[in-house]
Amino acid sequence: MKDVIVVGGGVIGLFCAVRLRKGGARVWLLDSGPEHPTYYTPIASAAAAGMLAPIAEAPSVHEMVALESFALWRSMQAGSEWADGVRFDGAVIVRPTQSDAAAFAANAARLGHKAAHLSGGEFRKRTGFRAKVDQALFVEAEGTADPLRVLTGLAMQAHALGVLRAYDTDASEVTATSVTTHDGRVLEADAVVLAPGAWASEKVMSAAPALKRIRPGKGMVAAVEIERPLGPNVRAGDFYVAQRRDDVVLGSTLEFDRFDRKVDRTKIAELHAAAERLLPGDLRLTDQAWAGIRPMSPDGWPMIGPSAEGVLLAAGHSRDGWLMAPITAEIITAYVFGNEIPATWAALSPERFEHP
Numbered sequence: 001m002k003d004v005i006v007v008g009g010g011v012i013g014l015f016c017a018v019r020l021r022k023g024g025a026r027v028w029l030l031d032s033g034p035e036h037p038t039y040y041t042p043i044a045s046a047a048a049a050g051m052l053a054p055i056a057e058a059p060s061v062h063e064m065v066a067l068e069s070f071a072l073w074r075s076m077q078a079g080s081e082w083a084d085g086v087r088f089d090g091a092v093i094v095r096p097t098q099s100d101a102a103a104f105a106a107n108a109a110r111l112g113h114k115a116a117h118l119s120g121g122e123f124r125k126r127t128g129f130r131a132k133v134d135q136a137l138f139v140e141a142e143g144t145a146d147p148l149r150v151l152t153g154l155a156m157q158a159h160a161l162g163v164l165r166a167y168d169t170d171a172s173e174v175t176a177t178s179v180t181t182h183d184g185r186v187l188e189a190d191a192v193v194l195a196p197g198a199w200a201s202e203k204v205m206s207a208a209p210a211l212k213r214i215r216p217g218k219g220m221v222a223a224v225e226i227e228r229p230l231g232p233n234v235r236a237g238d239f240y241v242a243q244r245r246d247d248v249v250l251g252s253t254l255e256f257d258r259f260d261r262k263v264d265r266t267k268i269a270e271l272h273a274a275a276e277r278l279l280p281g282d283l284r285l286t287d288q289a290w291a292g293i294r295p296m297s298p299d300g301w302p303m304i305g306p307s308a309e310g311v312l313l314a315a316g317h318s319r320d321g322w323l324m325a326p327i328t329a330e331i332i333t334a335y336v337f338g339n340e341i342p343a344t345w346a347a348l349s350p351e352r353f354e355h356p
Protein backbone atom coordinates (compact mmCIF):
# COMPACT_ATOMS: atom_id res chain seq x y z
CA MET A 1 0.00 0.00 0.00
CA LYS A 2 1.24 3.51 -0.85
CA ASP A 3 1.56 6.04 1.97
CA VAL A 4 0.90 9.61 0.87
CA ILE A 5 1.01 12.90 2.79
CA VAL A 6 -1.09 15.74 1.40
CA VAL A 7 -0.16 19.20 2.71
CA GLY A 8 -3.06 21.67 2.47
CA GLY A 9 -6.74 21.06 3.09
CA GLY A 10 -8.32 23.54 0.67
CA VAL A 11 -10.39 22.25 -2.23
CA ILE A 12 -7.28 20.95 -4.00
CA GLY A 13 -5.79 19.07 -1.05
CA LEU A 14 -9.18 17.63 -0.06
CA PHE A 15 -9.96 16.38 -3.57
CA CYS A 16 -6.48 14.83 -3.81
CA ALA A 17 -6.75 13.15 -0.39
CA VAL A 18 -10.17 11.65 -1.16
CA ARG A 19 -9.15 10.44 -4.63
CA LEU A 20 -5.87 8.93 -3.42
CA ARG A 21 -7.64 7.13 -0.61
CA LYS A 22 -10.25 5.78 -3.03
CA GLY A 23 -7.36 4.59 -5.20
CA GLY A 24 -6.07 2.51 -2.28
CA ALA A 25 -3.44 4.75 -0.68
CA ARG A 26 -3.08 5.39 3.05
CA VAL A 27 -3.40 9.17 3.24
CA TRP A 28 -2.42 11.85 5.74
CA LEU A 29 -3.97 15.29 5.22
CA LEU A 30 -2.30 18.14 7.10
CA ASP A 31 -3.63 21.67 7.29
CA SER A 32 -2.35 24.58 9.31
CA GLY A 33 -5.88 26.00 9.62
CA PRO A 34 -9.09 24.92 11.36
CA GLU A 35 -11.25 21.96 10.36
CA HIS A 36 -14.30 24.11 9.58
CA PRO A 37 -13.47 27.10 7.36
CA THR A 38 -15.74 30.13 7.00
CA TYR A 39 -15.68 32.92 4.41
CA TYR A 40 -13.29 34.67 6.75
CA THR A 41 -10.77 31.80 7.05
CA PRO A 42 -7.63 32.77 5.14
CA ILE A 43 -7.94 30.20 2.36
CA ALA A 44 -8.91 30.83 -1.24
CA SER A 45 -11.25 27.86 -1.39
CA ALA A 46 -13.65 29.23 1.24
CA ALA A 47 -13.72 32.77 -0.16
CA ALA A 48 -14.30 31.79 -3.80
CA ALA A 49 -17.44 32.27 -5.86
CA GLY A 50 -17.15 28.62 -6.87
CA MET A 51 -18.09 28.92 -10.53
CA LEU A 52 -17.27 25.87 -12.63
CA ALA A 53 -16.70 27.61 -15.94
CA PRO A 54 -14.72 25.55 -18.46
CA ILE A 55 -15.44 27.60 -21.59
CA ALA A 56 -13.58 30.86 -22.16
CA GLU A 57 -13.66 33.28 -25.07
CA ALA A 58 -10.29 32.31 -26.47
CA PRO A 59 -8.52 29.03 -27.20
CA SER A 60 -6.06 27.77 -24.60
CA VAL A 61 -3.59 24.89 -24.52
CA HIS A 62 -5.21 23.45 -21.40
CA GLU A 63 -8.88 23.87 -22.38
CA MET A 64 -9.49 20.14 -22.86
CA VAL A 65 -8.27 19.43 -19.32
CA ALA A 66 -10.65 22.09 -18.00
CA LEU A 67 -13.54 20.41 -19.84
CA GLU A 68 -12.41 17.04 -18.49
CA SER A 69 -12.55 18.44 -14.96
CA PHE A 70 -16.02 19.87 -15.54
CA ALA A 71 -17.19 16.45 -16.78
CA LEU A 72 -15.78 14.89 -13.60
CA TRP A 73 -17.79 17.30 -11.43
CA ARG A 74 -20.92 16.17 -13.24
CA SER A 75 -20.17 12.47 -13.06
CA MET A 76 -19.12 12.57 -9.38
CA GLN A 77 -22.09 14.55 -8.07
CA ALA A 78 -24.71 11.81 -7.71
CA GLY A 79 -24.44 10.10 -4.33
CA SER A 80 -21.53 12.26 -3.14
CA GLU A 81 -21.44 13.88 0.31
CA TRP A 82 -21.46 17.31 -1.37
CA ALA A 83 -24.15 16.62 -4.00
CA ASP A 84 -26.52 19.36 -2.80
CA GLY A 85 -23.74 21.95 -2.91
CA VAL A 86 -23.28 21.85 -6.68
CA ARG A 87 -25.63 23.04 -9.41
CA PHE A 88 -25.36 22.88 -13.18
CA ASP A 89 -27.59 25.64 -14.51
CA GLY A 90 -25.31 26.90 -17.28
CA ALA A 91 -24.26 30.51 -17.79
CA VAL A 92 -25.42 33.64 -19.50
CA ILE A 93 -22.40 35.29 -21.07
CA VAL A 94 -22.69 38.99 -21.86
CA ARG A 95 -20.20 40.54 -24.26
CA PRO A 96 -19.88 44.24 -25.16
CA THR A 97 -20.23 43.87 -28.93
CA GLN A 98 -21.75 41.52 -31.46
CA SER A 99 -18.31 40.45 -32.66
CA ASP A 100 -17.19 39.64 -29.08
CA ALA A 101 -20.31 37.53 -28.61
CA ALA A 102 -19.69 35.83 -31.97
CA ALA A 103 -16.08 35.08 -30.94
CA PHE A 104 -17.28 33.44 -27.72
CA ALA A 105 -19.87 31.38 -29.62
CA ALA A 106 -17.24 30.30 -32.17
CA ASN A 107 -14.85 29.18 -29.44
CA ALA A 108 -17.61 27.25 -27.66
CA ALA A 109 -18.60 25.59 -30.96
CA ARG A 110 -14.98 24.60 -31.61
CA LEU A 111 -15.06 22.84 -28.23
CA GLY A 112 -18.30 21.06 -29.14
CA HIS A 113 -20.61 23.27 -27.04
CA LYS A 114 -23.43 25.48 -28.21
CA ALA A 115 -23.57 29.12 -27.12
CA ALA A 116 -27.05 30.21 -28.17
CA HIS A 117 -27.83 33.89 -28.71
CA LEU A 118 -30.50 35.24 -26.31
CA SER A 119 -33.00 37.94 -27.24
CA GLY A 120 -33.73 40.62 -24.60
CA GLY A 121 -36.84 38.68 -23.56
CA GLU A 122 -34.97 35.40 -23.34
CA PHE A 123 -32.30 37.06 -21.19
CA ARG A 124 -35.01 38.18 -18.75
CA LYS A 125 -36.63 34.76 -18.71
CA ARG A 126 -33.35 32.93 -18.12
CA THR A 127 -32.07 35.23 -15.38
CA GLY A 128 -35.15 36.77 -13.78
CA PHE A 129 -33.49 40.20 -14.13
CA ARG A 130 -35.50 43.12 -15.50
CA ALA A 131 -32.75 44.65 -17.61
CA LYS A 132 -32.87 44.53 -21.39
CA VAL A 133 -29.53 43.09 -22.43
CA ASP A 134 -28.20 42.54 -25.95
CA GLN A 135 -25.22 40.40 -26.94
CA ALA A 136 -26.03 37.69 -24.42
CA LEU A 137 -25.43 33.99 -25.01
CA PHE A 138 -26.47 30.92 -23.07
CA VAL A 139 -24.03 28.05 -22.55
CA GLU A 140 -25.20 24.90 -20.89
CA ALA A 141 -21.77 23.62 -19.78
CA GLU A 142 -21.29 25.62 -16.60
CA GLY A 143 -22.15 25.29 -12.92
CA THR A 144 -21.43 26.50 -9.42
CA ALA A 145 -20.13 24.84 -6.28
CA ASP A 146 -21.14 26.31 -2.93
CA PRO A 147 -17.65 26.44 -1.41
CA LEU A 148 -18.44 26.01 2.27
CA ARG A 149 -20.99 23.26 1.62
CA VAL A 150 -18.68 21.31 -0.68
CA LEU A 151 -15.63 21.74 1.57
CA THR A 152 -17.69 20.32 4.45
CA GLY A 153 -18.89 17.44 2.27
CA LEU A 154 -15.35 16.66 1.11
CA ALA A 155 -14.08 16.70 4.71
CA MET A 156 -16.89 14.31 5.70
CA GLN A 157 -16.03 12.07 2.76
CA ALA A 158 -12.33 12.11 3.70
CA HIS A 159 -13.19 11.21 7.29
CA ALA A 160 -15.55 8.40 6.24
CA LEU A 161 -12.93 6.93 3.91
CA GLY A 162 -10.31 6.89 6.66
CA VAL A 163 -8.07 9.75 5.55
CA LEU A 164 -5.94 10.62 8.59
CA ARG A 165 -6.61 14.33 9.01
CA ALA A 166 -4.63 16.71 11.20
CA TYR A 167 -5.79 20.34 11.46
CA ASP A 168 -3.92 23.22 13.12
CA THR A 169 -0.84 21.35 11.95
CA ASP A 170 1.80 23.17 9.97
CA ALA A 171 4.16 21.28 7.66
CA SER A 172 7.35 23.15 8.39
CA GLU A 173 9.82 21.04 6.40
CA VAL A 174 9.14 18.91 3.36
CA THR A 175 11.07 16.43 1.23
CA ALA A 176 9.87 14.07 -1.51
CA THR A 177 9.20 11.39 1.12
CA SER A 178 8.77 13.15 4.47
CA VAL A 179 7.12 16.01 6.29
CA THR A 180 8.22 17.53 9.58
CA THR A 181 5.40 19.26 11.44
CA HIS A 182 5.67 22.47 13.49
CA ASP A 183 5.77 20.39 16.69
CA GLY A 184 8.65 18.24 15.48
CA ARG A 185 6.84 15.10 14.35
CA VAL A 186 8.39 13.46 11.30
CA LEU A 187 5.99 11.66 8.97
CA GLU A 188 7.37 9.45 6.23
CA ALA A 189 5.61 8.37 3.06
CA ASP A 190 6.07 7.11 -0.48
CA ALA A 191 4.90 10.46 -1.85
CA VAL A 192 4.27 14.00 -0.60
CA VAL A 193 1.70 16.21 -2.32
CA LEU A 194 1.91 19.97 -1.76
CA ALA A 195 -1.38 21.86 -2.12
CA PRO A 196 -0.58 24.99 -0.08
CA GLY A 197 -2.49 27.56 -2.13
CA ALA A 198 -0.74 30.93 -1.89
CA TRP A 199 0.52 30.14 1.60
CA ALA A 200 3.75 28.15 1.14
CA SER A 201 6.46 29.28 3.56
CA GLU A 202 10.06 29.91 2.41
CA LYS A 203 11.07 26.54 3.86
CA VAL A 204 8.29 24.68 2.04
CA MET A 205 9.14 26.53 -1.18
CA SER A 206 12.74 25.39 -0.88
CA ALA A 207 11.47 21.80 -1.30
CA ALA A 208 9.95 22.77 -4.66
CA PRO A 209 11.21 26.11 -6.01
CA ALA A 210 8.50 26.22 -8.72
CA LEU A 211 6.22 27.32 -5.85
CA LYS A 212 8.16 30.60 -5.75
CA ARG A 213 6.51 31.51 -9.06
CA ILE A 214 3.08 31.64 -7.38
CA ARG A 215 1.95 35.17 -6.51
CA PRO A 216 -0.89 36.05 -4.17
CA GLY A 217 -3.93 37.46 -5.98
CA LYS A 218 -6.33 39.08 -3.55
CA GLY A 219 -9.96 38.80 -4.61
CA MET A 220 -13.16 40.18 -3.08
CA VAL A 221 -16.76 39.10 -3.52
CA ALA A 222 -19.98 40.44 -2.00
CA ALA A 223 -23.26 38.75 -1.14
CA VAL A 224 -26.17 40.40 -2.98
CA GLU A 225 -29.94 40.20 -2.82
CA ILE A 226 -32.01 39.69 -5.94
CA GLU A 227 -35.74 39.43 -6.44
CA ARG A 228 -35.97 35.89 -7.83
CA PRO A 229 -33.49 33.02 -7.52
CA LEU A 230 -31.01 33.16 -10.35
CA GLY A 231 -30.57 30.00 -12.40
CA PRO A 232 -27.43 30.35 -14.54
CA ASN A 233 -24.32 32.32 -13.65
CA VAL A 234 -24.25 35.70 -15.37
CA ARG A 235 -20.77 36.60 -16.58
CA ALA A 236 -20.04 40.00 -18.08
CA GLY A 237 -16.59 41.47 -18.75
CA ASP A 238 -16.17 43.36 -15.49
CA PHE A 239 -18.35 41.41 -13.05
CA TYR A 240 -20.22 38.16 -12.54
CA VAL A 241 -23.20 37.04 -10.48
CA ALA A 242 -23.45 33.47 -9.23
CA GLN A 243 -26.26 31.71 -7.40
CA ARG A 244 -24.92 29.21 -4.87
CA ARG A 245 -26.93 26.88 -2.67
CA ASP A 246 -27.67 29.48 0.02
CA ASP A 247 -26.70 32.85 -1.40
CA VAL A 248 -25.93 34.93 -4.48
CA VAL A 249 -22.52 36.53 -4.92
CA LEU A 250 -21.22 39.39 -7.00
CA GLY A 251 -17.56 39.11 -8.00
CA SER A 252 -14.78 39.77 -8.20
CA THR A 253 -11.67 41.89 -7.86
CA LEU A 254 -8.04 40.94 -8.46
CA GLU A 255 -5.04 42.64 -6.87
CA PHE A 256 -1.62 41.06 -7.14
CA ASP A 257 0.91 40.73 -4.32
CA ARG A 258 -1.59 41.42 -1.54
CA PHE A 259 -1.91 39.01 1.37
CA ASP A 260 -4.23 41.19 3.45
CA ARG A 261 -7.89 40.21 3.49
CA LYS A 262 -9.27 43.62 4.37
CA VAL A 263 -12.53 44.32 2.55
CA ASP A 264 -12.26 47.54 0.55
CA ARG A 265 -15.80 48.96 0.37
CA THR A 266 -14.82 51.32 -2.46
CA LYS A 267 -13.86 48.39 -4.66
CA ILE A 268 -17.07 46.55 -3.76
CA ALA A 269 -19.02 49.70 -4.71
CA GLU A 270 -17.16 49.79 -8.07
CA LEU A 271 -18.11 46.17 -8.69
CA HIS A 272 -21.72 46.97 -7.87
CA ALA A 273 -21.61 50.03 -10.14
CA ALA A 274 -20.44 47.82 -13.02
CA ALA A 275 -23.36 45.48 -12.38
CA GLU A 276 -25.75 48.45 -12.13
CA ARG A 277 -24.72 49.69 -15.58
CA LEU A 278 -25.88 46.41 -17.14
CA LEU A 279 -28.59 45.39 -14.68
CA PRO A 280 -29.97 48.61 -13.17
CA GLY A 281 -31.84 47.99 -9.93
CA ASP A 282 -31.52 44.21 -10.12
CA LEU A 283 -28.88 43.62 -7.41
CA ARG A 284 -28.85 45.03 -3.89
CA LEU A 285 -25.61 44.92 -1.92
CA THR A 286 -25.78 43.42 1.56
CA ASP A 287 -23.27 44.19 4.29
CA GLN A 288 -21.55 40.84 3.70
CA ALA A 289 -18.36 40.90 1.66
CA TRP A 290 -15.10 39.05 2.06
CA ALA A 291 -11.67 38.58 0.53
CA GLY A 292 -9.50 35.58 -0.27
CA ILE A 293 -6.02 35.08 -1.64
CA ARG A 294 -5.78 33.20 -4.92
CA PRO A 295 -2.59 31.27 -5.75
CA MET A 296 -1.77 32.89 -9.11
CA SER A 297 0.64 31.05 -11.42
CA PRO A 298 2.48 32.87 -14.23
CA ASP A 299 0.19 31.48 -16.96
CA GLY A 300 -3.02 31.23 -14.93
CA TRP A 301 -3.01 27.41 -15.03
CA PRO A 302 -2.05 25.08 -12.19
CA MET A 303 1.19 23.19 -11.80
CA ILE A 304 0.34 19.52 -11.33
CA GLY A 305 2.99 16.82 -11.10
CA PRO A 306 6.46 16.14 -9.75
CA SER A 307 8.86 19.00 -9.12
CA ALA A 308 12.53 18.52 -9.98
CA GLU A 309 13.04 17.59 -6.31
CA GLY A 310 10.42 14.82 -6.49
CA VAL A 311 7.70 16.48 -4.41
CA LEU A 312 4.31 16.34 -6.13
CA LEU A 313 2.80 19.79 -6.66
CA ALA A 314 -0.91 20.53 -6.89
CA ALA A 315 -0.62 24.28 -6.75
CA GLY A 316 -1.10 27.62 -8.48
CA HIS A 317 -4.73 27.10 -9.47
CA SER A 318 -5.19 30.85 -9.92
CA ARG A 319 -8.81 31.79 -10.72
CA ASP A 320 -9.99 28.24 -11.51
CA GLY A 321 -9.17 26.05 -8.53
CA TRP A 322 -12.75 24.98 -8.01
CA LEU A 323 -13.18 24.06 -11.65
CA MET A 324 -9.84 22.23 -11.80
CA ALA A 325 -9.97 20.35 -8.47
CA PRO A 326 -11.30 16.96 -9.69
CA ILE A 327 -8.86 16.64 -12.59
CA THR A 328 -5.99 17.74 -10.34
CA ALA A 329 -6.81 14.82 -8.05
CA GLU A 330 -6.93 12.41 -11.02
CA ILE A 331 -3.56 13.57 -12.31
CA ILE A 332 -1.88 13.44 -8.88
CA THR A 333 -3.28 9.94 -8.31
CA ALA A 334 -1.90 8.79 -11.67
CA TYR A 335 1.56 10.09 -10.73
CA VAL A 336 1.44 8.43 -7.28
CA PHE A 337 0.49 5.03 -8.71
CA GLY A 338 2.80 5.28 -11.72
CA ASN A 339 -0.06 5.22 -14.22
CA GLU A 340 0.17 6.54 -17.75
CA ILE A 341 0.11 10.35 -18.00
CA PRO A 342 -1.54 11.64 -21.19
CA ALA A 343 0.22 14.51 -22.95
CA THR A 344 -2.51 17.00 -21.98
CA TRP A 345 -1.89 16.22 -18.29
CA ALA A 346 1.90 16.25 -18.65
CA ALA A 347 1.58 19.75 -20.13
CA LEU A 348 0.54 21.00 -16.68
CA SER A 349 3.81 19.81 -15.10
CA PRO A 350 5.60 22.31 -12.82
CA GLU A 351 8.58 21.84 -15.12
CA ARG A 352 7.32 24.72 -17.25
CA PHE A 353 8.18 27.10 -14.40
CA GLU A 354 11.43 25.49 -13.29
CA HIS A 355 13.63 26.85 -16.08
CA PRO A 356 13.17 30.62 -16.37
Ligand SMILES: Cc1cc2nc3c(=O)[nH]c(=O)nc-3n(C[C@H](O)[C@H](O)[C@H](O)COP(=O)(O)OP(=O)(O)OC[C@H]3O[C@@H](n4cnc5c(N)ncnc54)[C@H](O)[C@@H]3O)c2cc1C
Pocket residue numbers: 007008009010011012013030031032033042043044045046047048049050051052053169170171172195196197198199200201204218219220221251252253291292293294295314315316317318319320321322323324
Ligand atom coordinates in the same frame (compact mmCIF):
# COMPACT_ATOMS: atom_id res chain seq x y z
C1 LIG B 1 -12.65 35.93 -4.54
C2 LIG B 1 -12.31 34.63 -5.22
C3 LIG B 1 -13.17 34.13 -6.19
C4 LIG B 1 -12.87 32.91 -6.81
N1 LIG B 1 -13.77 32.38 -7.69
C5 LIG B 1 -13.52 31.19 -8.27
C6 LIG B 1 -14.47 30.61 -9.14
O1 LIG B 1 -15.55 31.17 -9.35
N2 LIG B 1 -14.18 29.42 -9.72
C7 LIG B 1 -12.99 28.77 -9.49
O2 LIG B 1 -12.78 27.70 -10.06
N3 LIG B 1 -12.07 29.30 -8.66
C8 LIG B 1 -12.30 30.49 -8.05
N4 LIG B 1 -11.37 31.05 -7.23
C9 LIG B 1 -10.04 30.44 -7.13
C10 LIG B 1 -10.03 29.24 -6.20
O3 LIG B 1 -10.69 29.58 -5.02
C11 LIG B 1 -8.58 28.83 -5.90
O4 LIG B 1 -7.88 28.58 -7.10
C12 LIG B 1 -8.56 27.55 -5.07
O5 LIG B 1 -9.41 27.68 -3.96
C13 LIG B 1 -7.17 27.20 -4.60
O6 LIG B 1 -7.32 26.12 -3.71
P1 LIG B 1 -6.11 25.56 -2.87
O7 LIG B 1 -6.62 24.38 -2.12
O8 LIG B 1 -4.92 25.40 -3.75
O9 LIG B 1 -5.72 26.77 -1.88
P2 LIG B 1 -6.38 27.23 -0.50
O10 LIG B 1 -7.84 27.17 -0.56
O11 LIG B 1 -5.77 28.55 -0.15
O12 LIG B 1 -5.92 26.14 0.53
C14 LIG B 1 -4.56 25.96 0.85
C15 LIG B 1 -4.49 25.30 2.21
O13 LIG B 1 -3.15 24.92 2.47
C16 LIG B 1 -2.89 25.13 3.84
N5 LIG B 1 -1.44 25.24 3.99
C17 LIG B 1 -0.58 26.07 3.35
N6 LIG B 1 0.69 25.84 3.74
C18 LIG B 1 0.62 24.83 4.65
C19 LIG B 1 1.60 24.16 5.43
N7 LIG B 1 2.90 24.45 5.36
N8 LIG B 1 1.19 23.18 6.28
C20 LIG B 1 -0.14 22.86 6.38
N9 LIG B 1 -1.10 23.47 5.66
C21 LIG B 1 -0.73 24.44 4.81
C22 LIG B 1 -3.65 26.42 4.16
O14 LIG B 1 -3.94 26.48 5.55
C23 LIG B 1 -4.92 26.22 3.34
O15 LIG B 1 -5.93 25.59 4.09
C24 LIG B 1 -11.65 32.23 -6.52
C25 LIG B 1 -10.82 32.72 -5.53
C26 LIG B 1 -11.14 33.91 -4.87
C27 LIG B 1 -10.23 34.42 -3.78
